[in-house]
Amino acid sequence: MTVGFIGTGNMANAIVRGMVGSGGFPAGDVVVFDRNASKRDLLGSDLGVRVVASAEELVEASDVVVVSVKPQGIPALLTGLADQIADRRRVVVSIAAGTPLERLESFLTTDAAPGAQTAVVRVMPNVNAMIGAGMSAVTGNEAATAEDVATVLDVFRAVGEVVEIPESQFSTYTAIAGSSPAFTYLFIDALSRAAVAGGMPKAQATQIAAQAVLGSAKMVRESDKSPWDLIDTVCSPGGTTVAGLLALEDRGFLSTVAHGVGATIARDKEMNAGG
Numbered sequence: 001m002t003v004g005f006i007g008t009g010n011m012a013n014a015i016v017r018g019m020v021g022s023g024g025f026p027a028g029d030v031v032v033f034d035r036n037a038s039k040r041d042l043l044g045s046d047l048g049v050r051v052v053a054s055a056e057e058l059v060e061a062s063d064v065v066v067v068s069v070k071p072q073g074i075p076a077l078l079t080g081l082a083d084q085i086a087d088r089r090r091v092v093v094s095i096a097a098g099t100p101l102e103r104l105e106s107f108l109t110t111d112a113a114p115g116a117q118t119a120v121v122r123v124m125p126n127v128n129a130m131i132g133a134g135m136s137a138v139t140g141n142e143a144a145t146a147e148d149v150a151t152v153l154d155v156f157r158a159v160g161e162v163v164e165i166p167e168s169q170f171s172t173y174t175a176i177a178g179s180s181p182a183f184t185y186l187f188i189d190a191l192s193r194a195a196v197a198g199g200m201p202k203a204q205a206t207q208i209a210a211q212a213v214l215g216s217a218k219m220v221r222e223s224d225k226s227p228w229d230l231i232d233t234v235c236s237p238g239g240t241t242v243a244g245l246l247a248l249e250d251r252g253f254l255s256t257v258a259h260g261v262g263a264t265i266a267r268d269k270e271m272n273a274g275g
Ligand SMILES: NC(=O)C1=CN([C@@H]2O[C@H](COP(=O)(O)OP(=O)(O)OC[C@H]3O[C@@H](n4cnc5c(N)ncnc54)[C@H](O)[C@@H]3O)[C@@H](O)[C@H]2O)C=CC1
Pocket: 006, 007, 008, 009, 010, 011, 012, 033, 034, 035, 036, 039, 055, 068, 069, 070, 071, 073, 077, 095, 096, 097, 124, 125, 126, 127, 178, 179
């Protein structure tokens, strides 16, 4: 099975590097096209994936076509490829935020395939796919068979964990897994910057903070305690942690995070509505 990527920017780069780097996918089964020749060529020279010179050539060569351009670029791209996609019966995957299946189907409707006959699978990955530690949500339209969805799950399983969720949960999912790497990087940088204020060199502080966050995430995954209970295991009575925790809450740490997640969900819903 050949998987093609149209658009090789930040996210497709992460996925393709993760797929081939993990050994989960032979480079020969991956095809890429970007309208920026130097971007697509870099993936070819770095990984040995097949590079093609047009979106049409990519559709011809791929069983699964992953559209990985910005949401604003999708209408023109899919409309232009709709006849060929219908004719070749390709499975289309979109990783775009704020772009519902129904809208994707509307761009793919043709005289030959009226209605929603093309299999479309919506995926929300995250950038940690680059190191095989991604988290991706998947949902298919009515035309997508269980086998189509299973194929797409396999592609994204090669770069991390996968979950099948209803489309109605995509905005929430996007906030806590698609966008949240940026929030987590910010948290790590904030820890590290505060340590720099205390006199520690930045590189060392970042390494220490990142390992502490990595270990904490692993603990949440592997312990049978809830995060809330784990907090109590760190807070010694009259100790350092509880003093820091209360100071964080003084500035509304929990509600600040919830506010950020809420704003992300709201923006995704606004984009869903065409904004
Ligand atoms: N960056 C991230 O962490 C995540 C991004 N996404 C989604 O992934 C998609 C891509 O985002 P990024 O990779 O961040 O954007 P990007 O701007 O880094 O990459 C987009 C690429 O598409 C290329 N492109 C644009 N129009 C094209 C066309 N018609 N034909 C061929 N190539 C074309 C551009 O040259 C560029 O290299 C977006 O829809 C975004 O919502 C989803 C999850 C996470």
